[in-house]
Amino acid sequence: xxxxxxxxxxxxxxxxxxxxxxxxxxxxxxxxxxxxxxxxxxxxxxxxxxxxxxxxxxxxxxxxxxxxxxxxxxxxxxxxxxxxxxxxxxxxxxxxxxxxxxxxxxxxxxxxxxxxxxxxxxxxxxxxxxxxxxxxxxxxxxxxxxxxxxxxxxxxxxxxxxxxxxxxxxxxxxxxxxxxxxxxxxxxxxxxxxxxxxxxxxxxxxxxxxxxxxxxxxxxxxxxxxxxxxxxxxxxxxxxxxxxxxxxxxxxxxxxxxxxxxxxxxxxxxxxxxxxxxxxxxxxxxxxxxxxxxxxxxxxxxxxxxxxxxxxxxxxxxxxxxxxxxxxxxxxxxxxxxxxxxxxxxxxxxxxxxxxxxxxxxxxxxxxxxxxxxxxxxxxxxxxxxxxxxxxxxxxxxxxxxxxxxxxxxxxxxxxxxxxxxxxxxxxxxxxxxxxxxxxxxxxxxxxxxxxxxxxxxxxxxxxxxxxxxxxxxxxxxxxxxxxxxxxxxxxxxxxxxxxxxxxxxxxxxxxxxxxxxxxxxxxxxxxxxxxxxxxxxxxxxxxxxxxxxxxxxxxxxxxxxxxxxxxxxxxxxxxxxxxxxxxxxxxxxxxxxxxxxxxxxxxxxxxxxxxxxxxxxxxxxxxxxxxxxxxxxxxxxxxxxxxxxxxxxxxxxxxxxxx
Numbered sequence: 001x002x003x004x005x006x007x008x009x010x011x012x013x014x015x016x017x018x019x020x021x022x023x024x025x026x027x028x029x030x031x032x033x034x035x036x037x038x039x040x041x042x043x044x045x046x047x048x049x050x051x052x053x054x055x056x057x058x059x060x061x062x063x064x065x066x067x068x069x070x071x072x073x074x075x076x077x078x079x080x081x082x083x084x085x086x087x088x089x090x091x092x093x094x095x096x097x098x099x100x101x102x103x104x105x106x107x108x109x110x111x112x113x114x115x116x117x118x119x120x121x122x123x124x125x126x127x128x129x130x131x132x133x134x135x136x137x138x139x140x141x142x143x144x145x146x147x148x149x150x151x152x153x154x155x156x157x158x159x160x161x162x163x164x165x166x167x168x169x170x171x172x173x174x175x176x177x178x179x180x181x182x183x184x185x186x187x188x189x190x191x192x193x194x195x196x197x198x199x200x201x202x203x204x205x206x207x208x209x210x211x212x213x214x215x216x217x218x219x220x221x222x223x224x225x226x227x228x229x230x231x232x233x234x235x236x237x238x239x240x241x242x243x244x245x246x247x248x249x250x251x252x253x254x255x256x257x258x259x260x261x262x263x264x265x266x267x268x269x270x271x272x273x274x275x276x277x278x279x280x281x282x283x284x285x286x287x288x289x290x291x292x293x294x295x296x297x298x299x300x301x302x303x304x305x306x307x308x309x310x311x312x313x314x315x316x317x318x319x320x321x322x323x324x325x326x327x328x329x330x331x332x333x334x335x336x337x338x339x340x341x342x343x344x345x346x347x348x349x350x351x352x353x354x355x356x357x358x359x360x361x362x363x364x365x366x367x368x369x370x371x372x373x374x375x376x377x378x379x380x381x382x383x384x385x386x387x388x389x390x391x392x393x394x395x396x397x398x399x400x401x402x403x404x405x406x407x408x409x410x411x412x413x414x415x416x417x418x419x420x421x422x423x424x425x426x427x428x429x430x431x432x433x434x435x436x437x438x439x440x441x442x443x444x445x446x447x448x449x450x451x452x453x454x455x456x457x458x459x460x461x462x463x464x465x466x467x468x469x470x471x472x473x474x475x476x477x478x479x480x481x482x483x484x485x486x487x488x489x490x491x492x493x494x495x496x497x498x499x500x501x502x503x504x505x506x507x508x509x510x511x512x513x514x515x516x517x518x519x520x521x522x523x524x525x526x527x528x529x530x531x532x533x534x535x536x537x538x539x540x541x542x543x544x545x546x547x548x549x550x551x552x553x554x555x556x557x558x559x560x561x562x563x564x565x566x567x568x569x570x571x572x573x574x575x576x577x578x579x580x581x582x583x584x585x586x587x588x589x590x591x592x593x594x595x596x597x598x599x600x601x602x603x604x605x606x607x608x609x610x611x612x613x614x615x616x617x618x619x620x621x622x623x624x625x626x627x628x629x630x631x632x633x634x635x636x637x638x639x640x641x642x643x644x645x646x647x648x649x650x651x652x653x654x655x656x657x658x659x660x
Contacts, residue, residue, distance in 0.1 A: 009043070037078075154182060263363065271304045314342060322349070419436070608634075
């Protein structure tokens with residue numbers, strides 16, 4: 001635990017101007033990012049008597065080993081820089097909202113020749129119009145199914161589109177009238193794009209125009225005694241009205257607004273957002289977070305606004321944002337939102353009327369989300385904590401192993417030998433920290449030697465990072481010590497426990513690797529598959545955990561994750577090796593000419609039988625290259641026959657290049 005006075009800046013060093021500050025720990029990792037109107041006043045608050053600080057703030061300043069700051073011109077710049085640094089450094093003491101799901105959007109790909117309507121998740125793409133988010137993908141599909149009667153826009157993938165263009169006949173949706181079939185030219189690209197834009201207009205809230213137009217056409221058809229057309233238009237109107245009923249009107253003035261509500265307790269907070277477009281609730285989403293920093297409702301709102309709109313531009317930022325509490329720098333946040341939208345954005349607390357009533361509904365949703373999250377997490381936290389405590393007790397550790405790394409070796413009969421490293425922090429998988437290794441020190445099958453090599457390489461990297469960033473801090477730092485940017489480095493964090501997949505030999509190899517590197521503060525154990533026994537270095541007898549033990553279950557999950565990760569990597573390497581073609585050895589022969597050769601001759605077997613003159617007939621092939629192809633194919637070893645694993649039958653390539 002560090003003493004904040006040891007790194008407190010000297011009086012007068014901190015400027016009295018807007019800026020953003022970073023606290024770093026002893027390994028130079030950024031652990032907290034904040035902004036301030038006055039850096040001098042804000043940072044002075046962190047260096048008070050520890051007893052007067054909030055417990056979370058006290059934990060942060062005693063974990064930190066240094067503080068630094070960057071001066072900016074305005075509060076808006078400070079807000080932008082704070083958001084960028086939080087996203088870049090992922091500081092452990094900053095509030096980070098965990099999105100409770102990847103919300104689906106209704107997307108229209110206006111960047112394609114024939115725009116497509118589809119469900120999309122993840123990062124937004126340029127040239128695509130988005131509507132939502134929706135709570136469930138099936139809600140989008142129901143809406144689209146109703147609207148395709150009126151707006152028969154393409155919904156098929158690019159592959160299906162090309163397939164039907166080649167066949168010259170439409171798919172089923174084209175036959176039943178739910179697609180205008182641009183693939184076979186029933187409509188021109190311009191007419192199809194107009195349909196897609198009308199679809200977007202309807203989804204954006206401009207609904208009355210289309211319904212009134214259809215009603216007029218229905219009346220005219222009835223007067224002309226075209227009863228079948230009138231009935232079809234009647235059904236279309238009914239479909240549109242049913243689609244509208246799925247999004248009831250909540251604000252009568254066709255408002256475009258986002259309503260944000262927060263429910264919180266001492267430890268956690270839940271945020272709920274309702275997206276209202278054209279007076280209708282078009283989508284809903286929610287986040288939960290641990291309150292790892294001392295933050296009030298206004299601070300939570302500000303963090304939510306940063307996460308919600310940090311990557312958005314244009315119409316994705318609504319004209320009005322309604323919140324339960326205004327951020328401390330309301331003017332700066334409003335200006336930042338307006339810059340992202342490109343026009344003025346109103347940020348306020350609803351005081352009366354329909355908007356206040358709807359805000360109360362959003363607030364109730366936030367409270368229910370927090371209650372549900374706490375119910376789920378209570379059991380999870382209790383179980384994980386108990387598992388870590390049981391592991392610490394069984395292995396004789398001083399404290400619970402908050403970071404566990406597990407290593408596994410995988411190969412196929414001594415070929416493509418690889419290893420995996422998976423990481424669990426606080427009992428949960430941290431996939432961004434997973435690593436893969438190729439065994440380079442030797443060839444052949446030797447799991448014990450492979451384990452020694454992998455552990456050595458992993459912890460050599462750790463020692464290198466420690467020497468570069470952790471050992472040279474303060475006045476003892478050499479002049480040429482490189483600056484550290486605070487980002488997470490590969491292998492920069494030591495685990496409290498290393499788990500290897502195997503028994504005594506693998507454990508001994510891992511411990512020997514650590515001893516050779518002089519590392520004595522990392523525990524090692526192995527989990528043998530046969531009896532699920534836990535082996536420790538230098539012990540002749542295993543540690544046997546009860547079958548019902550949460551600690552054993554966690555070790556099994558860690559081991560199985562490492563095993564699966566290693567197998568996937570080994571299989572991918574084997575697949576790449578098998579797919580190597582004799583043509584790869586021909587210098588100067590690129591993918592385009594390889595494909596041209598195979599297309600011309602039909603198979604590698606027929607290409608082997610071709611003469612130099614026949615190869616020269618392929619467009620782009622000169623005589624010198626043709627001679628190289630003939631030599632390479634002649635020198636290539638015959639490939640092993642493929643085998644049907646279900647029947648045991650050998651699959652041979654015939655002259656046509658297909659398989660039997």
